[in-house]
Every structure is written in C-alpha cells, then in structure tokens.
Amino acid sequence: MSSTVRMPPPDVWGVGRVAVGGEMIPWPVSHADVDDETDSHVATMRRLGVGEGDVVVICSLLSEAIHVFPLEQAANAVGARYSSTDATEFDAFRTAAMVSQVSPVAVIGVNRDVVTGLRGAGRDLREVFGPVKVVVAADEDAREALEGAGLAPRRWLKLGPVSGFECAERDGVHVDGSRVRVMTTEDGGLLVTTTVPRLTPCVDLATGLHGEVIERPCACGSTDPRIRMVPAPG
Amino acid sequence: MSDRYFEPDAETMPRDQLDELQEEKLLGDLLPWAYKRSPLVRATWDAAGVSIDDVTSMDDFREKAPFVDKDAIRRFRDTSNDRYGGLLCVDPLRAGGPFTAVFSTSGTTGDPTLVPSVTSGPSILTREFWEMGCRPGDYFVEMLFTYRGPGIHHTIRGIGATPVFVDHSPFEFPNVYRLSRELRPTGWYTMSTPLILALEQMAPAMGIDPRDMFASYKGVIYAGEPLGARARALLDEWGVNFFVHTGVADVGAATECREHDGCHIWEDIAFVEVLDPDGTDPVADGERGELVGTTLVDKIAPLVRYRSDDLVRVTRERCACGRTHARMWPVGRKSDEIVVDGVSVLPGDVWPAIESVAETEAALFQVIRPARELDRLRLRVGFASEGPHGLADVRDRVIDAVEACVGLVPDVELVPNEVLLRQGPPHKIPRVTKQ
Structure with a gap:
C-alpha cells in the first residue's frame, strides 16, 4: 500500500491542560516528556501493587490525558493491562461494570462525580469497590466518601504537569524527587518545578493547591518527598 | 493522484481487486484463525453443524x-465464566503480548461488553482525517470521552497533526x-447532538461566537446518533463543514467524504453484508436491511458474521470522490422498531415531529417499548420550557405533530430535558426504553 505522505510525528505529543493559579491553561508536552513520565510511573504501578497479568482501571477525563497516558504506558511496562472509564456521573456505571467484569487490582481516579453517579444509581461504594485491593481517589470529596464507606483509599494528586500517589502508608502523596521539586509559599501554597528538561518549562508553578512538604523518609522506605494536603487558608 | 487520499491504492482499489482481497483475508487468514481459537466462534459453528x-x-x-x-x-460470557464472551483469540495471561488494554462498548443497549485492544499506532481513521483536509503540523481538537482508549490520539498523530485534549x-x-x-485547529473529533444544542443555548452567556469558534476547522466529525434537521441547520448556520461518522457492526467505522453522500x-x-432483518437473505443494493459485519483484521477478539441490530442502506456504487468502497446510510436500530396497528415506527420517524414544536425542539425523547408490537405509541419527550400556554398545550402540539408525521396518536409524557440528558452517555441518550 502506498501513501500520499508519511510524515514523522511532530515533536509535540499533545496539548493538555494544567491548573495554574486557579486557571486552566493549555500545556504542550513532547514525546520525550511522556516517555519520562511513563518511566517515573513504573514505580507508581509497583507501589499500587499492579504487576504482570493484572488489570488496572483508570478513571479519568480526556483533558487529563497528559497525566493519564503515562499511567497507561506504565501499566503496560509492568506487564499489566489497563481499562479506561470516564470520570463523570454519566459513566460511573461503567466504572462499576469494569470492576465486576475485569477484576482489577487497582482503580485509579475515582472523583466526586463518579461517587455522585454511583450513589445516584443506588450503588453502595463499599459493594462496588470492596473487591478491589487499591482504590485511588482523585479529589478530597471522593476520598472522604470512600473512607465513609469503610474503604482505605489512596490519593492521586495532579501537581501542574506531573502527578503523585500515596503509598500503602497513606501518609502523604509521593512525588518523584528525581524529576520534581515542590516548595511551599508562606501560606502553604504548593509550587512545583520540574527539574528535568521538559517541552514546557515549569518553574515554581503555582498549583492553586495547599499542603505541606514532608522531606523525611516514608515508613514504606521511600525517600521521595511527600505532600500532605491542607485546606486553603481563609 | 489526488492529494485527498491518504492511502490511494487502498482507497480507490477496483472492485474486483477489493473482492479478491476480502476473500484472501477472510478465507485465507481471519476465519481459520478465529475458528481455531475463538470459543464463541467454535461453539456457534458446532451448534449450527458447520465446519x-x-x-x-x-x-x-x-x-x-x-x-452471532x-x-x-x-x-457466552455469563454461562461460560469467560469475561471476553468467547471472543478472545490470544492468551490473556501472556504479558507483553499484543493485547494491552481492555476497553468496552458504549453500554447504550445494556451492560457494556469488553473490547480487548491493541493501543499502539493509528487507526484507519487516518483516511478520514486526511480527507477532511487536516495535514501535518495542524492542531486537531479531540473532544471525547476516555472509555475507548487512546486510539484517536494515535490516529491524529498518524497524519502528522497534534491532538488538543478536551472533555466531551x-x-x-x-x-x-x-x-x-x-x-487555529483544522480538525475536531467529535461533535454530538447534546453538544450542538448546548452550544446554541450557552454560547451567548459564555461570550462565544460559534461562527468564529469554528472558523479554522476544515472538518468536524459528527457522531453519536442520527443528526436531526434542527442540529444540522445549526451546524450549517455556524459554517461548520461536518462529516457524519458511524460505527460499522463493531468491526470498523464509516465516515462521510467531502461529497457528503454516504459514509x-x-x-x-471489514466484510459487510446487508440482510433481511427478519431472515438471512441479502437485500438489494441501496435497500434497507440489517448490517452484518465480519472483521478482516482483528485477530485479538474477532467478530465473525456479527448481526449488529443496525438498520442501514448500503451501496457499492463508486462514490464521486473516486473511492470504490461501499457507502452506508444509518436508518436506526432493529430492536428499536415498534409496530402499532401494523405501522412500523422507528425513533427517527417521530424525530422531525418532536423538533417541530418549539418547547421540545431539542428532540430529546424516548419511545416506550415494553414489546415490539403495541396497541399505542407511547413517547417520553423532553421540554425546555412550559411555553406560553402551559404544558398541556405543549403536549397537545406534540401529539398533533406526531400524528401528522406517522399517522398514529401517541400518549405523551413530558419531562424536563435535563431528566433525559442525565441518562447519557454524553454524546447520545437511549432512544428506546422498556418503561
């Protein structure tokens, strides 16, 4: 088969978005950025207990693609497969259906809309997620709802163009210290800097989130910095 | 050779060569593969006494x-404890194999079924995106949900463009x-009826000029459900060159070319047949029938002679664009059909009547179908406002419009539009419901 043209892919992998100071701004990332994030999240998958032959359900929005695609690639890199569902009220039924049909070891990205959708359909969160070893909440409302259902959710936190996850200790979100530096402002605002080359420079980016940075090693053995979320002042 | 073809040899292949290629792929490759490995195919063929x-x-x-x-x-899934419904032809426990993800069907007609998938590389939609006029270096808006995986990202990059990710x-x-x-993106995948109607309502408050928003686009893919006259008129008014896109029996997708004369x-x-919906005989070229599809390429979970439930018209006449492949026009779903007093009614038949009434012009409605044969046509219709004379008046006007359209006096239950929109998925609503 001949083709009219076969152009090499452009350097830009895609244009996602990132919260900066409370506003969402377009954020181009390169193929190299995506590959580097994938490498970083191989450790995340292992920390979540995802390994060869497993399935992980990733519940997300397309606008989160620059954060999610590396997770999908990382799942494949550890020999696992992934399943995708939308993190919306409409599609909450699919998250429940996938949990029952593919028996995932982890569900990543349950947010407040998914919780609302499941409750609106009369589903009990413990019944839906009880069989899953690791459930990861994408926001504080979902975390509280899952905890209220007697589950022990971990937290996924998007910090500018990167993201981190809690380990089984559930004592702060681990960020990859070899690639990311997180600082705080006087009022606890989280500023993120990527310390490796990236297509879109990220230096002291104001995430709009508040928290504290824990530098001491985690009980899990990791020496990466961790973020504990705190409410915004005022 | 025209620059409009992405794969000119394949897209304009003479019909006799296309027939030969199908035979070679199906009988020489796909069918033996599926017969040997797919538990569903083997069980179905054994039950039919065919080898x-x-x-x-x-x-x-x-x-x-x-x-099937x-x-x-x-x-098969429920009785055999096989989560893949007997379709899987590769070892699910083999790490690093070609099967890297598990996606799912939309779930519009029941619980979603699993779609084991390969997630690397562009799909054949590169041909459509190229035909729309998108070229290397362009930006391309991907306004979609996630449950079908990253195939569209790869496909946009497959034509050398860059995806811009937004939610549907x-x-x-x-x-x-x-x-x-x-x-200044040139392509958009996808637009749907709920988005079109929402844009009409919300644009003024959001400070959006739709004509300005769509000005840079050479093509916008429309998908989800049949495009009603009202939504079509809005797209025309905004200057949108839209391309209708539809599924092909779960073994492919079909999209209009610039001629806009069938998908x-x-x-x-894919090898497609159009058969009598109540039998097995083929219908004539261009006649309405049920679409039956067989993949020629999917070796992970191949569908072989899959009755899609979709009613379509298909022609194999060469298109004015020069492509030789068949073109289809979706008509509706076989399982959506009801028969009232001997009159066949599909949701698309009452659609124009409902959108002709100002308060229900969004055409958010459902046909109540507890059985195929019914004494009365029952409709649940969404309304945007109660109108100047109240809901009883709106109901009367809907009844009159439907009667004028299909010759049946319906029972009409009015509900706010939001009630139906909540029944998503976001790009369409179930047009038929049991109650």
Missing part, C-alpha cells in the same frame, strides 16, 4: 456461516473557543 472445511468460497461463507449477536456474546462536555466550550482562536465503509478491513 471450517465446509467453507471454501465467499458464497459458502454467505450461505453457511452462522451468525451481542446477546450471544453476553450469554458543554462546559468545555469556553476552553475550546480560546484554543480555537489561539491554535465510507473500509472494506479492506
């Missing part, structure tokens, strides 16, 4: 190969407006 040795020609295939449908897949939600329009003015089915990846 692979009985099929040595395409005529044999058309005459002897048994059918979505219910058969669900039944009306609340994204301010972002899309800004991105459209800054990046091209890529017959080098």
